[in-house]
Amino acid sequence: xxxxxxxxxxxxxxxxxxxxxxxxxxxxxxxxxLIIGAGGLGAPxxxxxxxxGVGTIGIADADEVDLSNLQRQIIHxxxxxxxxxxxxxxxxxxxxxxxxxxxxxxxxxxxxxILDIIKxxxxxxxxxxNFPAKFLINDACVxxxxxxxxxGIIRFQGQLMTYVPGQGPCYRCVFKEPPPKDAVPxxxxxxxxxxxxxxxxxLQAMEAVKYILGVGxxxxxxxxxxxxxxxxxxxxxxxxxxxxxxxxxDHPSITKLIDYEQAECDGVGL
Amino acid sequence: xxxxxxxxxxxxxxxLTVAQLVIDENVEMPQYVTVTVNDDFVExxxxxxxxxxxxxxxxxxxxxxxxxx
Numbered sequence: 001x002x003x004x005x006x007x008x009x010x011x012x013x014x015x016x017x018x019x020x021x022x023x024x025x026x027x028x029x030x031x032x033x034l035i036i037g038a039g040g041l042g043a044p045x046x047x048x049x050x051x052x053g054v055g056t057i058g059i060a061d062a063d064e065v066d067l068s069n070l071q072r073q074i075i076h077x078x079x080x081x082x083x084x085x086x087x088x089x090x091x092x093x094x095x096x097x098x099x100x101x102x103x104x105x106x107x108x109x110x111x112x113x114i115l116d117i118i119k120x121x122x123x124x125x126x127x128x129x130n131f132p133a134k135f136l137i138n139d140a141c142v143x144x145x146x147x148x149x150x151x152g153i154i155r156f157q158g159q160l161m162t163y164v165p166g167q168g169p170c171y172r173c174v175f176k177e178p179p180p181k182d183a184v185p186x187x188x189x190x191x192x193x194x195x196x197x198x199x200x201x202x203l204q205a206m207e208a209v210k211y212i213l214g215v216g217x218x219x220x221x222x223x224x225x226x227x228x229x230x231x232x233x234x235x236x237x238x239x240x241x242x243x244x245x246x247x248x249x250d251h252p253s254i255t256k257l258i259d260y261e262q263a264e265c266d267g268v269g270l
Numbered sequence: 271x272x273x274x275x276x277x278x279x280x281x282x283x284x285x286l287t288v289a290q291l292v293i294d295e296n297v298e299m300p301q302y303v304t305v306t307v308n309d310d311f312v313e314x315x316x317x318x319x320x321x322x323x324x325x326x327x328x329x330x331x332x333x334x335x336x337x338x339x
Contacts, residue, residue: 129335130335131333131335134335152333152335153334154334157334158334159332159334174304174331175304175331175333176304176314179299179302179333183299183302184299184302184333184335185335186335187335223331234276234277236306236329236331237309238306238309239306239309239310239311240309241310
């Protein structure tokens with residue numbers, strides 16, 4: 001499929017890059033990325049991927065837009081309060097770029113539906129706000145052999161890592177199991193600077209784009225940490241020995257997906 | 271002896287354990303922190319026995335949720 005004149009103009013800043021070119025842009029247009037969580041991380045990730053011309057973007061979230069979301073979830077506007085987040089996100093992405101086909105999942109992900117949802121996608125972005133979902137996404141991606149980007153944000157801090165099957169540790173290698181309910185604060189309890197979602201969610205979009213294009217080095221085997229107050233990024237090397245991991249190791253003890261109990265204060269939001 | 275903690279070089283007393291370092295560094299919620307020494311995990315529950323050595327590089331990896339909500 002050749003690029004149209006309009007597409008050549010729209011994506012000209014991509015196409016001029018030797019790492020992208022027309023060939024890379026066609027890869028983006030043919031790619032499918034799933035974003036789980038249309039919130040602080042998912043909003044900027046979805047917008048940059050839509051603008052980049054990622055041809056199919058899935059977005060999963062069971063929540064509705066709340067006024068308190070708008071401080072950071074830039075894909076939603078004031079007029080969208082009360083609307084399903086996936087609907088609002090879809091409208092924004094489609095208005096940005098008609099090349100993008102947006103598929104919405106207005107539901108919670110759980111052990112029963114996640115494998116069916118992720119199976120059609122090339123890359124998954126974890127933009128969720130709670131540990132049960134983060135472990136579920138990790139385990140499902142390991143089992144289904146799907147690459148994904150993990151991220152977390154709180155207060156003035158963020159973290160990011162990329163999992164690619166067979167290329168280093170998964171999230172569970174590093175964090176063995178979810179902390180007990182309410183042991184670790186959420187953004188709702190502890191707060192977060194809005195731009196933190198922009199920084200870290202944009203990095204997740206960057207990892208997805210690099211994966212699709214097959215260029216550069218992904219954040220596999222590292223945890224990137226960002227401290228905004230110190231204005232410091234650190235790329236922390238993770239242990240490469242994954243043999244004993246409960247899910248991606250040689251003899252996994254976790255062979256079925258687990259629905260962990262979610263912190264009550266998280267409400268229903270992904 | 272000299273060790274590196276989260277990328278910063280520090281002078282600490284000989285025989286320091288990971289458990290003591292966690293206290294000295296005011297690690298938040300130490301029961302949920304993942305610790306690596308020289309790119310190897312220190313099993314949780316073994317911080318008391320994990321003695322640090324000259325030149326060791328220690329990292330604390332924290333749970334971080336956030337995102338949607």
